Amino acid sequence: MAVRAAGSKHSHDDALDTSAEFRRIAALPDGPEKEALRQEVVRAWMPMAERLAGQFRNRGEAPEDLEQVAMLGLVKAVRRYDPERGSAFASYAVPTIVGEIKRHFRDHMWGLHVPRRVQELRNRVRTAVRELTNSADDRSPSVGVIAHHTGMSEEDVLLGMEALESFRTLSLDAELPGADDGYSLADTLGAAEPAYERVIQRESLKPRLRALPDREREILYLRFFCDETQSRIADRFGISQMHVSRLISRTCERLGEQVGAKAA
Template sequence: MPVPASAKHHPHDDAPDTAEAFRTLAELPPGPEREALRGRLVEAWLPMADRLAGRFRNRGETLDDLRQVAALGLVKAVDRYDPGLGNAFESYAVPTITGEIKRHFRDHMWTLHVPRRVQDLRNRVRCAVQDLSQTIPGRGPTVAEIAGHASMTEDEVLTGLEALESFTALSLDAELPGSEDGYSLADALGSADPALDTVVDRESVKPRLAALSERERAILYMRFFADMTQSRIAEQLGISQMHVSRLISRCCGRLREQIMRDAGA
């Protein structure tokens, strides 16, 4: 069945009169005839989908890609439209196609996930700036003017302005402005201080060291802080080197066991 053109007035100049074709589509069983009619309906409404895609040009996506997304939204609208509800197809198709395009921007154009609220603020600010730019010659609109035009607070406008050109993230390998020696953003980032682990270990062992006998503390101090050999420690304390070795091993083993037990408590 061909999709007839009509002289009847529509909200869209290029809108074909496809009411009868949609009623036929709803009654046809799955098969080649239904698929052919479905294809002709999609083709008949493609000019409208292309025009809707054109409204989103110059936002970081090519027009060809936007047309493909709009065509996908059109196919979904054709498949889901129910002529029995009595609404015109374009009243259903326009928000379906527009929603598909906006979803494409939300899902594919942002490098990082941005809250829906921030995206909405961005869109409202962008529209307000476009409107005000036509009425304010020679300068851009102020934050207060945008807020008044879009019924937003100034804080909301500032958030929207920050998100206006924030589809992509800056690479950590990007050279910082004014740098002449290849200094990148990654070079300016901090890193974990390995000494922090030492601080944790020292604080954990401190009360256990205090619980040792005076001689055990002295032996550990001379060995690990004064860097004395076992033979020098034995000579200073008047005991054998073997005794010193056993005392060090026993103290370290007991401390390790107690600290591990404390950590698991």
């Protein structure tokens, strides 16, 4: 069916002349015949899609997965291409396929949501480092060298370099380098400190405790700060233990309502 386009204006060695097939696709109504012809065109352009996928190798994604994403972009390009616009199919298909691959990296390969601008800075820095490093023995180029090479500001270079190390998240169960006995990142994290909440509660209670009647304030002090029993407190004030119990309950309930109302 398709042959390589003679005198093609684009630089793709695997560019094919499928203009006749696309004209037939445009003329056919929706149905099995039209779909079969589309699939035939897709198969003819698969080598180009595979080549474009290969340009994104060594970026943390399996080559087979990249080729599948490229094929998806090719299918979309075949379905959306309009020969009446006058441009060659390759001119439309290449940015469509490359865009599909880039979206795959943006949407599926990052462990955290990263703004598109930061992702683009990362890609520019990564490309510049590869271009400026001629051999494995070369030292990594400095921030200033990368900025001069790319025309980026040093701040953007630093941001892109930080993103180079943020492509994937690190599990909290990951063992720390050089750690013994399986010491993991989770072991370095702190826990919630309940004392902070107690400080807030105490500071909220202070003015309300000072506003209590002397007897109620002293009863609470003896019970909760001196650890006195209710019977000993009752003997001290010459009242029943039941009366002490009711005073403590009512006072604590009232204080709780006052503090809760302020917090709300």
